[in-house]
Amino acid sequence: MNDSPHGTLVVGPSWVGDMVLAQSLFMQLKKDAPGTPIDVLAPAWAAPLTARMPEVCSAITLAVGHGELKLATRFRLGRQLRANQYGRAIVLPNSLKSALVPFWADIPRRTGYRGEWRYGLLNDVRSLDKARLPTTVSRFVALGLAPDQPPPDPLPTPRLRIDETMRLQALSRLNIPKPTKPILVLCPGAEYGPAKRWPADYFGAVARHQYNVGWEVWLFGSAKDEAITAEVQKAAGVPCLDLAGKTQLEDAVDLMSLASAVISNDSGLMHIAAALDRPLVAVYGSSDPGFTPPMSTRARIERLGLSCSPCFKRECPFGHYNCLVELRPERVIAALNQLDIAA
DSSP: OOOOTTOEEEEOOSSHHHHHHHHHHHHHHHHHOTTSOEEEEEOGGGHHHHTTOTTOOEEEEOOSOTTOOOHHHHHHHHHHHGGGOOSEEEEOSOSSGGGHHHHHTTOSEEEEESOSSOBTTBSEEEOOOTTTOOSHHHHHHHTTSOTTOOOOSSOOOOOOOOOHHHHHHHHHHTTOOOOOSOEEEEEOOOTTOGGGOOOHHHHHHHHHHHHHTTOEEEEOOOGGGHHHHHHHHHHHOSOOEEOTTTOOHHHHHHHHTTOSEEEEESSHHHHHHHHTTOOEEEEOSSSOTTTSOOOOTTEEEEOOOOTTOOOOOSSOTTSOOHHHHTSOHHHHHHHHHTSOOOO
């Protein structure tokens, strides 16, 4: 239970999807202590997400790259944060380095799971019972509760806040006419690796089908996904608005909120779509929807559940990617047609 009158510092995760899921923790903290401010320490890319989470008071940028130690930078930041006089820190990552700033900030109560020799850096060390806490989001929420307190059922559901003015500005900035047709958003990338990416020509087949029934098709992704979205566009053979590499994260959030439906691999964009309450088909290959499911009642999960999956590998250890290749476009189109799109 959050009983600090001086605020809580949450050290956020390093992946987009996990940062979305962390909102469930923020919501729980606010429910338990409405007047206690929550600050989030995270990489700079996370600020557009936390800005859309009404529970978060401010985002504090950790100016280090993914996996970098940079002890001096962390030490200086910890010393600076002493002035905030936080009563509590919750450290979501399991690494040693993620616990350094709260320690150097002299935050009296520092909570996190046991891992990487963090004794001393953390003084409220929790043992992770994976059977009791099977999902990432339940593990996050549990850190905001007493050690023996079970997470609520159901868990708080992430919900990103959208500002209509910012959404219109994103359309204008990217020279996108205000939509007049239903929009299908496709997210064919997955930074983790190819074992989480449904084939580009399958995405193309779905794009072609929806275009032919009168929808617009928008392709989302980072600059790293440009080659994949180009493949989808080529396979579709119909006009698609390719936004890969053309949007910042805040633009992607605002524009995705316009989607009539989303089809996505298990990725950060999938969790954003769920947190925007968009009708969603989530395609799973090497990962496990029981561990990182989309937090939405409007989502349908499509996976084959082969004997070799989930393997959690970046690349298929057998080289065949059957967990994705054998999941045909017709099945995903059928799932799309079963979504509650009109609601």
